[in-house]
Amino acid sequence: MFVPAATYRIQFHKDFTFRDLMPQIPYLKALGIGTIYASPIFKARPGSTHGYDVTNAQELNPEIGSRQDFEALQQLLKENQMFWLQDIVPNHMAFHQDNGWLMDIFEHGPASEFYNFFDVNWEHENPELTGKLMAPFLGSTLEEALEKGDVKLVFGEGGFKIQFYENQFPASFTSWPLILEKLTENGRENAPKTLQEPEISSLLQAVESEDNKDELAAIKTQLLTHFQNAETLNWLQNGIEIVNKSPEQLQQILDKQFFRLTLWSDSDQQINYRRFFTINELICLRMEDETVFKKYHQFIFSQYQQGYFQGLRIDHIDGLADPVTYLHRLRELVGNDCYITVEKILDLGEELPVNWPVQGTTGYFFLAVINQLATSVQAEKAFDEIYWKHVPEARESDYEQLVFEKKMYMLENHMRGETDNLFNLFKNLELLPDTPGFTEKSLKDALQILLAAFPVYRLYTNQLPVEGQDAAILEKAFARARKFALHLKKELTYFHQLFVQTDLAQPDAAVNRLHFLMRCQQFTGPLAAKGVEDTTFYNYNRLISHNEVGDDPEVFGITVSRFHQEMLERQRHWPLAQNATATHDTKRGEDARMRLNVLTEMPEKWARILEQWETENEPFVQTIDGHQVPSRNRIFYLYQALLAAFPMDGQPEADFQERVKEALTKAMREAKMYSNWSEPNEKYEQEALDFLGSILTDGTAFKSSFQAFARLVSFYGMLYSLGQTLLKITSPGIPDIYQGCELWDLSMVDPDNRRPVNFESRKNYLQELQETTGNGRENALKSMMQNWTDGKIKMYVTWCALQFRKARKELFTQGEYLPLKLADNPNVLAFGWKLETQWCLVIIPLELGKLTEPETFPLGEQIWKDEMLVLPANAPKKWKNIFTDQTLSGENKLALAEIFKLFPVACLTSETV
Structure with missing residues (x-):
């Protein structure tokens, strides 16, 4: 393979x-x-x-x-x-006029071979949507759009189409007789002779009776040949102009279409197709x-x-x-x-189903593990207190409660249509209880609460009874639901019986129950994405480096032993999964997260600087309708966001503030507290952006203190980033580099993380590295460390480690992962690889804020004294550091002062004879 x-x-x-x-x-x-x-x-x-x-x-x-x-x-x-x-x-695919499958459905309806390709309920309970696909793309109601002339009938290549704004959907072929009838009524006196021929009448009659797509296509071709002469085309256009001035005639034509145009926001309350998350423009496939x-x-x-x-x-x-x-x-x-x-996004305690014939996931789980490793477990209580002090309302509910509330918010405000569809399926499958004492409202409420209580994205069962991890997750969901809805105990018990019991009285119960459960599974994923990633992550701001795709803000750090445990499991089950630390969907750059994690090693300094900033920036805070602007929670978020994105050299690019403003605007709308995407609160947003502009003005006390603090955390964050890079390339799994991230990645949420990559500068850097490290590396390493802000040092780690891994590919995919012990030193993570005679040791320092002074690399005896790395049994005695070219020797141990003599991360290689 x-x-x-x-x-x-x-x-x-x-x-x-x-x-x-x-x-x-x-x-x-x-x-x-x-x-x-x-x-x-x-x-x-x-x-x-x-x-x-x-x-x-x-x-x-x-x-x-x-x-x-x-x-x-x-x-x-x-x-x-x-x-x-x-x-x-x-x-999914785009709901767009260029989607040929979808346009074929609009033209031919049930006669189209693609009619059932998309996840559409053609028999929706709303009779206005029966046999029609909802098209929620209007900026007003259909009635208003018709009055304003935003919806029109047009004729061009391929025949008649319905135009709205820049879009054109084909008119159903079955509506052509009606269209021509209206055009004839509007221009009977000067109708072209070609349209008065008996052949035209018979063709139009055939349209209304024929249901074979090929036959209909032939009829359409014949009709179009009659429409090609200049006289007929002119008559058609004149008639169409009259139709477009008549909302009544247009509405009659629209009633004959296989789609129904509606206001874009109608989809929050009613919809008859499955969309990707809550994006109307993406329609899902079956x-x-x-x-x-x-x-x-x-x-x-x-x-x-x-x-x-x-x-x-x-x-x-x-x-x-x-x-x-x-x-x-x-x-x-x-x-x-x-x-x-x-x-696939996995919870930190969740496992990828072992029966999937894949090599693993795209790497979010690895991202989370590395992110948590760089977070000091001991600082959790201190960070809680800091957050609660500056954002008192955050103390009122724990993270689990907040997630549930935001999921319920999404259900009630943006996914009500999907919920209704799910409950109607429940009824249509005849799964309503046949015992008295239940109401449809109470059952629907219980279903919503159960869905919102799911602790992970979804289950993957395709058979009953539910077993293994899925069964455990299902039980946890029910336990959470009961906690949030004590008044619906009976209803939740019924759903529990429905999903867990193997014998219910209803005919076809097992088949229908499984179908309903599998449909629920398609629903809990989008609910989690929108309720957690795109809402909770912008409201819970204790430490926003963990408000990240694949990570869990509720978890506050993992130990070295937990890291080894996760890597051993990864090597055992998914040795070829991808190791990612940045993607096109991550909310902040891989190096930005490492920098924020440094704060957990200095909670006292973080608390003091926050109090200082609160005093310095208090004059810039405004009040709107009794609410502070920006809110205390948004300011707490903003300080972290600025720290994360501030350039390594302390010199913001010309567009830095505009980029931060764009990210801050997105954060305010995603939080859905004082503004949102549907109805942006422009006054609130502008005041918040003005606050940002004010505190970043040259000469403010905040800007001066911020730059000094940013320099401090940037240095330590840089060291963690080097470790993160090395771990990504040498841990179990396949390393993945997101475009441009071989240099510093301090990007913010998309579209900021999709900006153009300057490959020319990267080529030049790599060429310099190849030249300067070719003959003796000590001076080159010193130069890299002195100029760490330019990113060459990260590229050097990336380049050396990738070359090493490429030369020993089997060692990392087939070898044995060996957690290494350290003699009384918790400040180091170390592991080894062994495959036959090949050996490799990876060593990175941790708790860097406690280990070394600011701007001082953790090198040599002054830092490491006589601390030792314990070698595995039967390990070689001589080693070579791939970054420094040093040769190291040791019987059973290696001195950390020698390992970290010239460079702050190490990868040692050797072979046994």
């Missing part, structure tokens, strides 16, 4: 194309990258910056390159012995249908067969109805040689 040595994530879009990547290939190879990890490259919505809004999965996105460009890039990779891991999107699966993967499979793809990354596996069946179908399709990872 193909196994990447290391992956490098590339975000393709119109401003970074296949051609733009080609000149970077030699650089990436020299860095040590063996596999390009590509964002979706399939045809997407025009202007897409990410590629997840696919409109046609059967062809390449022309905005990022032609077929010839792609093949030239593939040839270049082949020449450089590099490979390709492709991100695919099986859960990938559980094997026909859909085969059709969608045709082009993907052909690229794999041709050797263009060697691996696949599956986006949003949680959205699928039956992930395990999907993955087995995919594995059967591509065979055992294809490397497959899944985008």
Whole structure:
């Protein structure tokens, strides 16, 4: 099977194309990258910056390159012995006019072969949506849009279409007779002779009686031939102008369509299709249908067969109805040689289902483990007290309570339509209890609370009874639900019986119960994403480095022994999973998180500086309608956000403040306390942005004290970042570098983390490193450490470690992971690798704020004195440090003063004779 040595994530879009990547290939190879990890490259919505809004999965996105460009890039990779891991999107497509499958449905309705490809309830309880797909894209009600002329009938290539704003959806072919009837009524006196011929009348009658798509297509072709002469076209356009001035006539035509235009926000309360999270513009597929699966993967499979793809990354596996069946179908399709990872967020105590035929996840779990390792467990109580002092209201509810409240908020305000659909399915499956004492309202309330109480994204069961980890999670969900809804004990007991008992009285109970449970599983994932990641994470601000995709803000650090435990499990079960520390979805850069974690080693300093800043900035705080602006919680968030993103050299770029303002605006809207995306509170937002501008003005007391404190935490954060980089490359799993992160990554939430990468500067840096470290490294290392703010030191760790890993690939994928002991020193994490005669030791310092003075690297005897690293049994006696070229010797121990003599992280290699 193909196994990447290391992956490098590339975000393709119109401003970074296949051609733009080609000149970077030699650089990436020299860095040590063996596999390009590509964002979706399939045809997407025009202007897409990410590629997840696919409109046609059967062809390449022309905005990022032609077929010839792609093949030239593939040839270049082949020449450089590099490979390709492709991100695919099986859960959803763009709800857009370029989506040919969807437009075919709009034109042909049930006659379309794609009619059941999308997850649509064509028999929705609302009769206005029966047989129609809700299209919530209007900026006003349909009635208002018709009055304003925002919705129009147009005629062009392919026939009649409904236009709204810049969009055009094909008019259903079955509505053509009505359209021509209206046009004839509006222009009967001068109707062209071609339209008065008996053939036209018979064709239109055939439209209303024919249900074969091929026959209808033939009829349409014949009709269009009659519309091509200038006289007829002119008559059509004149008639259409009259129709467009009549809301009544337009409404009659719209009533005959297979879609129903509505106000965009109507989807918060009612919807008849499954969307990606709460994004109206992304409509989900019924990938559980094997026909859909085969059709969608045709082009993907052909690229794999041709050797263009060697691996696949599956986006949003949680959205699928039956992930395990999907993955087995995919594995059967591509065979055992294809490397497959899944985008999956795991709780720190959750395990990936072992029956999934994949190599592991895309790396969020690893990100969380490293993030927690760099957090001092001992500081949790102090950080609670600091947070509560500055944000007193935060003391009122714990994190679990806050998560539940925000999930319920999402259910009630933005996902009510999905909830109604789920409960209607419950009724339609005849799962209502047949005993008295229940009301539909109480059952629906209990269902909502149960869904909101889920401790993880979802279950993965596709059979009853629920077993193993899924059963344990289900019990935990019920326990939480009972705590939050004591008044619904009876209803929750019924749902517990429904999901857990194996024999209920209802006919077909088992089949219907399983179907309902699996549908619930598709719902809890989006609810968690929106309620936790996109709401709670912007309200719970104790330490925002853990408000991160894949991490858990409720957890405050892990021990070295816990890290080893997690890595041993990873090596045992998922040795080929990806190790990520930054992605296109992370909320702050990988080095920004490390910097914030440093605060946990200096809680007293953090408490003092916060009190100082509160005093310094008090004049800039405003009051609106009795509320402080910004709120105390938002200010607490802002100080951390500024610390995280402030440039390493202390010199903000020209656009720094604007970037922070954009991120702060997003944070305020995501928090949904005083503003939100649906109804932005512009007055509140502007006052908050003015506060930001005021405190960052040159000459303020805050700016001076902030810059000094930022320099302090930046230095220690830099040291942790070097350790994070080394751990990512040498821990169990496949290292993944997000584009540009071989230098410092202090980015904020998207779109900030998707800014253009300056590859030229990186090429120059790597060339300098290759030249300066070629003959003797001590002076080069000193220079890197003196100029650590420029990022070369991080690139050096990345480059050396990747080259080492590439040369000893099997050692890290097939070797034995060995936790190492330290003689009375908790300030170091160390582990080894062994495979036959090959050995490797990885050593990084921890608790750096306690270990060394500011601006002082933790090197030599002054720091490490006579402390020793205990070697594994039968380990070699001589070692070489890949970063320094030093040779070290020791019988059973190695001196830390020697290991860290010249450089603050170490990777030692040796071979037994």
